[in-house]
Amino acid sequence: MSGHQALYRKWRPKTFSEVCGQDHITSVLKYEVANAKVSHAYLFCGSRGTGKTTCAKILARAVNCENPVNGDPCGVCESCLAIGNDAATDIIEMDAASNNGVDYIRDIRDEVVYTPAMLKYRVYIIDEVHMLSSGAFNALLKTLEEPPAHVIFILATTELQKIPATILSRCQRFDFRRITTGVIADRLKFIAGEEGITVSDEAVSMLSRLAAGGMRDAVSLLELCAGEGKPIDAKTVVDIAGISGREMLSRTVRAVLDADYEEIFSVIGSLYASSKDLGVFFADLIGYYRDMLVIKTAKNAAEYLELTEAELTELQNDASRFTKELLIWQSRVLDDAYINMMKGTGSRRLIAEMTLVRLSDAKLDRSASALMARMAALEEKVENGVSLPPVKKAVPAPVSAPDGKPAEAPAAETLPEPEKLTPVGGFIEAVRKLEATDPGCASILKNARAEYDGSRDRVILSVENAFCRSMLARENVLSAIASALSGVSGNGRITPDMIEIRIAQKPQADSAPDLDF
Numbered sequence: 001m002s003g004h005q006a007l008y009r010k011w012r013p014k015t016f017s018e019v020c021g022q023d024h025i026t027s028v029l030k031y032e033v034a035n036a037k038v039s040h041a042y043l044f045c046g047s048r049g050t051g052k053t054t055c056a057k058i059l060a061r062a063v064n065c066e067n068p069v070n071g072d073p074c075g076v077c078e079s080c081l082a083i084g085n086d087a088a089t090d091i092i093e094m095d096a097a098s099n100n101g102v103d104y105i106r107d108i109r110d111e112v113v114y115t116p117a118m119l120k121y122r123v124y125i126i127d128e129v130h131m132l133s134s135g136a137f138n139a140l141l142k143t144l145e146e147p148p149a150h151v152i153f154i155l156a157t158t159e160l161q162k163i164p165a166t167i168l169s170r171c172q173r174f175d176f177r178r179i180t181t182g183v184i185a186d187r188l189k190f191i192a193g194e195e196g197i198t199v200s201d202e203a204v205s206m207l208s209r210l211a212a213g214g215m216r217d218a219v220s221l222l223e224l225c226a227g228e229g230k231p232i233d234a235k236t237v238v239d240i241a242g243i244s245g246r247e248m249l250s251r252t253v254r255a256v257l258d259a260d261y262e263e264i265f266s267v268i269g270s271l272y273a274s275s276k277d278l279g280v281f282f283a284d285l286i287g288y289y290r291d292m293l294v295i296k297t298a299k300n301a302a303e304y305l306e307l308t309e310a311e312l313t314e315l316q317n318d319a320s321r322f323t324k325e326l327l328i329w330q331s332r333v334l335d336d337a338y339i340n341m342m343k344g345t346g347s348r349r350l351i352a353e354m355t356l357v358r359l360s361d362a363k364l365d366r367s368a369s370a371l372m373a374r375m376a377a378l379e380e381k382v383e384n385g386v387s388l389p390p391v392k393k394a395v396p397a398p399v400s401a402p403d404g405k406p407a408e409a410p411a412a413e414t415l416p417e418p419e420k421l422t423p424v425g426g427f428i429e430a431v432r433k434l435e436a437t438d439p440g441c442a443s444i445l446k447n448a449r450a451e452y453d454g455s456r457d458r459v460i461l462s463v464e465n466a467f468c469r470s471m472l473a474r475e476n477v478l479s480a481i482a483s484a485l486s487g488v489s490g491n492g493r494i495t496p497d498m499i500e501i502r503i504a505q506k507p508q509a510d511s512a513p514d515l516d517f
Contacts, residue, residue, distance in 0.1 A: 008219040011191050012054055014084075015072040019058070020187050020215060021179035022051050028174075029055065030071025033062045038121075039172040041144050041153040043129075045160040046176025049214025052156040053127060055176075057083075059154060060091050060123040079119055090116040090123065097128045102135035109143045112151045121152050129155040130162035137164050144170040178213025181205070181306045187215060188222050197222070198231035202308070206237045209306060246311055249288040252356070253318050256330070259360040261467075268352050278348040282338045289331045292319035296327060330359050340439045347440070350471075354440045357467060421451035424459060426488030433484045441477050444468045449504065450485075459485065459494060462504040469501045 013019045016026035032038050042059070044052040061073035061083045073080050082088040094104070108124060116122045126132075132140065144153065144167065155171060157163060185208040192199045199222070207225070211218035225232045225240050238245045248267065255263035271281055295301045296319055302312060319327075337355040341348050427450040435442040449462040461481075463469050472481070478496040485494040 006220070007191060007195070007223040008216045011194075011219060013051075013058065014061075014075060016055070016058055016062070017072055019051050019055060021183045022055070022176055025055065025174045025176065029059055029062070032071070033059075033068055034071040038063050038152065040147045040149075040151065041171040042155065043163070043168065043171035043173045044154065044156045044176060045163075045173065046158070047178060047213060048158055049211070049216035049218075050176040050179060051215065052176055053125070055174075056125045056154040056156060060121075060125065060152075063121050063123065063152060064088075064090075064119040082118065088119055090119040090121070091125070092123070093125045093127070095127050096131040096136075100131045100133050100136055102133060102139050105132070105136045105139040105143070109139060112143060112148055115150055121150055123152045123154065125154045125156070127156045128158070130157045130159045137167060141166050141170070179211075179215050180213075181208040181211075184208040184211055184213075184215060184218045188218055191219060192222065192226075195226075197226045199226075200231070200233045202234045203232045203237050205306075205308065206234055207241075210237075210241060246288070246314070249285055250314055250318055252285060253288065253292075256356055256359045257321050261357060261360065264356045264360070265353060268349060268356070272349050278352045279338065279341045282334060282341060282352065286331065286334050286338060288315075289327060289334060291315055292322060293324070293327050293331065295319040296322065296324050326362075329362070333359055350440045354443065354471065358443070361464075363464070421453055421460060424450040424452050424485065427485070429488045430481070430484035433488075434480060438477065438480060441471060441480075444471055445481070448472075457498060459499050461499060461501045463501060465503060469503055472501050 016030050019026050042056075044056060046052055058073065061075075061080055062068055062071060064079045064083065065073040066077040066079055067074045075081075075084070079088070083091055092108075112122070141164075147153070153171075155163075155167075185204045188199070188204050188207060191197075192204075203225070207218055207221050210221060221237075221241060222232075225236050227240075230236070234245065248271075251263070252267050254260075255267060268278070271278060291305055291307075292315060294304050295316055298304060305312065305315070307315065333355060337351050340351055427445075431442050431445045434445065444463060445461075447464060448468070451460045451462070452458070453460055461472065463472065471477070475496070478499055482494045482496045482499060
């Protein structure tokens with residue numbers, strides 16, 4: 001009994017005509033085979049799953065086919081059958097990721113002088129060729145300069161920039177494009193029909209987008225979702241592929257816009273409880289923001305968004321609540337948070353929660369982009385005729401004497417002498433040190449004020465709100481802050497019990513208003 005064969009291998013194209021989405025390449029290769037104008041060296045470059053290795057295998061069959069059909073291998077001759085059954089010793093496939101030393105290339109250089117054992121051409125397919133060492137590239141260069149007429153090299157890579165120019169100049173180069181979601185969707189429907197898999201149109205659309213232009217990834221995801229033998233719908237894709245549905249993304253965006261902290265913690269909590277990867281969630285959220293930016297800036301946005309009518313309408317509703325400046329600022333903050341998640345330097349849950357809370361109030365961020373977002377929001381309010389609140393001065397209530405007559409104003413109350421605080425030197429440097437170990441708390445400290453109370457020998461950290469205070473008040477965080485400050489503050493050794501965290505006082509009623517925009 002033969003073992004199970006993965007769907008992407010089972011349905012790998014066997015002719016150039018079956019290859020999807022790379023017509024600009026397959027048409028040239030078919031012409032070269034049909035007119036006996038085959039090159040001695042090819043370089044196939046492009047992202048993963050776009051057909052590089054598939055086209056290399058087809059080309060190896062086509063150049064050795066006894067009866068090619070318009071440049072395609074016939075599939076029935078002795079050579080095609082031998083290659084298809086992996087019985088042709090003249091087709092050598094090599095993975096440069098594991099065989100990247102100079103010795104492997106020298107072996108090839110010694111072999112190429114011999115004529116093929118059974119085929120017309122000896123074909124060397126070297127995958128991930130960018131992984132070769134510099135010595136191996138030099139050895140390969142000598143072989144590519146004067147190759148025997150019976151040898152063809154097909155090099156494949158996902159990182160073109162790592163290929164030496166001397167190698168590039170000796171190869172016929174083909175750039176494989178990302179396959180469009182429409183082409184991927186059609187192929188998935190065909191394979192599903194042939195395999196007896198029931199899949200909804202919405203699920204096919206989601207799988208096509210998830211593949212990010214790679215056919216192999218799309219077919220693998222289809223097989224994964226079909227593993228239980230049940231019909232595949234959108235919920236199946238969300239649950240199995242570990243992604244967040246657009247409804248969850250829209251819900252998160254609205255929670256941020258409404259500063260609904262309960263909803264923010266509920267969203268992250270539900271994702272965490274269901275073991276969803278918060279890094280994947282943030283990547284999806286960044287993609288959602290990108291789509292909203294397209295809506296806000298492009299005249300024909302629908303052309304650049306592969307969405308259903310319902311998804312497009314929901315996206316337009318969410319995007320209408322943003323200014324371009326706010327979208328750009330929030331996208332940058334999300335991107336920075338995603339990078340920190342991928343570095344693995346802190347709790348992903350904490351980074352996610354703190355980032356979304358920070359996005360809910362631009363005043364928590366003192367960066368230039370956050371200020372621009374606030375200014376844009378204020379300008380929009382003014383343009384829409386929304387008047388700013390007047391500045392109200394506090395008026396003391398009238399005091400009445402026991403006989404009902406107005407009493408004299410009471411003497412001014414003696415206020416306690418204010419604390420004599422001085423800024424903590426080196427605080428910015430201490431925050432930078434903390435960024436390496438706890439970027440989440442460091443982001444809070446960037447918006448905090450640090451002062452030293454010499455009379456009580458205390459370091460006063462003033463933060464924006466209770467949430468920030470609770471994040472910094474944890475024992476391990478206080479120890480880290482104290483350690484960082486001890487080396488830079490100039491106030492001697494700082495211990496955790498010397499740090500006092502306060503919520504910054506709001507301005508008095510008779511001062512300038514803090515405009516909420």
